[in-house]
Amino acid sequence: MNETTRQIAGLTLDVPGVNWILRRRTRSLGIVFMLHRMACPELGTGGHRAEDLRAFLSYLRRRKIRVVPVCQMIREARAGGMDRGGPLVSFTLDDGYQDQAVIAAPIFREFGVPATLFPVTEFLDGARWMWWDRLSLLFSEAPSGTYRLPLPGGGPESVTLDSSQARTQHRQRFEWLFKSFPAKERDELLVRWQDELRVALPDKPPERFAPMTWDQARDCEAMGITIGPHTVTHPILSRESTEQVRWEMAESWRRLQKEVSAPVPVYCYSNGTPRDFGRREMKIAGELGLEGALSTIAGYLRLAPPPHGDAVDPEAHFALPRYSLPGDMPGFKRVVTGLAPGLIHRIPAAPESWEPRREGSLSSRA
Numbered sequence: 172m173n174e175t176t177r178q179i180a181g182l183t184l185d186v187p188g189v190n191w192i193l194r195r196r197t198r199s200l201g202i203v204f205m206l207h208r209m210a211c212p213e214l215g216t217g218g219h220r221a222e223d224l225r226a227f228l229s230y231l232r233r234r235k236i237r238v239v240p241v242c243q244m245i246r247e248a249r250a251g252g253m254d255r256g257g258p259l260v261s262f263t264l265d266d267g268y269q270d271q272a273v274i275a276a277p278i279f280r281e282f283g284v285p286a287t288l289f290p291v292t293e294f295l296d297g298a299r300w301m302w303w304d305r306l307s308l309l310f311s312e313a314p315s316g317t318y319r320l321p322l323p324g325g326g327p328e329s330v331t332l333d334s335s336q337a338r339t340q341h342r343q344r345f346e347w348l349f350k351s352f353p354a355k356e357r358d359e360l361l362v363r364w365q366d367e368l369r370v371a372l373p374d375k376p377p378e379r380f381a382p383m384t385w386d387q388a389r390d391c392e393a394m395g396i397t398i399g400p401h402t403v404t405h406p407i408l409s410r411e412s413t414e415q416v417r418w419e420m421a422e423s424w425r426r427l428q429k430e431v432s433a434p435v436p437v438y439c440y441s442n443g444t445p446r447d448f449g450r451r452e453m454k455i456a457g458e459l460g461l462e463g464a465l466s467t468i469a470g471y472l473r474l475a476p477p478p479h480g481d482a483v484d485p486e487a488h489f490a491l492p493r494y495s496l497p498g499d500m501p502g503f504k505r506v507v508t509g510l511a512p513g514l515i516h517r518i519p520a521a522p523e524s525w526e527p528r529r530e531g532s533l534s535s536r537a
């Protein structure tokens with residue numbers, strides 16, 4: 172479907188008949204939405220607006236579209252044979268920011284929607300704050316002027332910060348560049364840039380970048396949110412050694428089993444694009460006894476079994492697609508009605524002897 176057809180279809184979504192056809196299109200599709208920050212007017216931070224999230228959840232309720240925890244969606248997809256006259260939808264929240272506990276979780280509870288949270292364990296411990304927030308603070312607080320910023324493997328780069336637009340552009344450019352560095356190199360650079368930019372980064376994040384506490388994570392559980400692992404320190408796994416990757420994945424899973432009552436055996440890769448994880452990470456997820464893993468690659472999950480004779484990647488459940496939660500209702504409806512661009516991802520059926528693990532149980536191999 173090309174972009175024009177998609178837009179026309181988007182405009183006619185509420186016309187009876189068209190909606191029925193679209194429901195037929197999506198009857199065996201799974202859709203996983205991904206949220207990061209919720210906008211907080213008191214702190215002046217951006218993100219999803221509470222009223223938009225409520226409108227999306229109301230839309231799903233009015234359409235009687237089933238919303239399930241992502242772990243259940245994976246289990247239903249692996250069991251196959253799903254044909255319920257509409258899509259299955261899941262919501263996921265990445266990283267563990269305080270606004271997710273304070274703003275998003277109560278809205279999900281209000282609608283009885285069992286979202287899944289993927290917190291970064293050292294972020295919740297208060298042992299670190301996110302590198303992109305540290306970078307953001309450096310670029311927003313540096314006095315106006317021209318700076319020569321050191322970079323690995325090259326000469327310093329000259330950067331002029333003389334307007335809010337210039338600050339945003341440089342921050343975005345370096346954020347992209349920093350994703351190609353191993354975490355250690357990136358963290359060392361941020362320390363050096365403090366001197367260059369004349370900003371002292373505090374040990375604890377300013378309130379607008381604060382994590383939820385473990386108590387708040389447990390409160391989220393009490394509100395019906397399930398919790399799964401998302402690394403200890405949020406490095407981009409493909410840039411790290413195998414030993415480090417194994418530790419990030421196993422330790423975050425182990426910590427969750429200690430901190431919350433029923434962690435779910437679904438992994439969420441940090442950053443999650445095809446550059447950020449690969450076969451190595453998918454294999455480790457399997458070795459840890461996890462049932463699936465989420466990427467940030469846009470796409471739908473096929474819940475019906477593959478046609479007879481169709482080959483399916485035996486590890487495809489460790490690279491599951493997600494859609495970023497759109498910022499407006501037309502965008503949200505486009506995804507829910509199966510009209511958003513993206514692949515349709517098939518996963519292997521579970522072996523007949525397969526039984527889902529009990530939530531909260533320790534993996535013998537972890």
Ligand SMILES: [Zn+2]
Pocket residue numbers: 265266401405440441442
């Ligand atoms: Zn993340």
